[in-house]
Amino acid sequence: MHSTRSKNSRRSKKQRADRAYQQELYEHDPVMAHILRTIFELEPDNEKASRLTHELHSNRLKNRQQAHRDQVQEVEKFVQDLELTTRKRNKAEKEAVLN
Structure with missing residues (x-):
């Protein structure tokens, strides 16, 4: 039971982070954010969409000026x-x- 609770806790933290990154991305790249949001609505645990969201967030922070x-x-x-x-x-x- 503990492992299930832990797994659910990690998943919900990840989903909250995904939503926060999506919101920030929406402010800077609404088209990409809309695409990713649609993927998450269809498949809330989509690993590729989650990875892309985090990479876009990271790249945006690194390359903001450029x-x-x-x-x-x-x-x-x-x-x-x-x-x-x-x-x-x-x-x-x-x-x-x-x-």
Whole structure:
């Protein structure tokens, strides 16, 4: 009986840690967090999802500054692409009006 209680205690600690990491991950990477949360809803004891959650949490802590720079660059690139697309669309609309 003691081993079962101990095993259940370890499992519940692990599940609480998984939920805490998922919540933190959700704040920083909502898409990945949603995917992992869905896996946990279907299979609460999924070892691979648990390992991925912990690795993502660990990597996020280690690589916070680099990841932030990468995200900033990605957003800047997106904005540049959006501006270019908007300019092209506006130019095409002006030409269509003139013709």
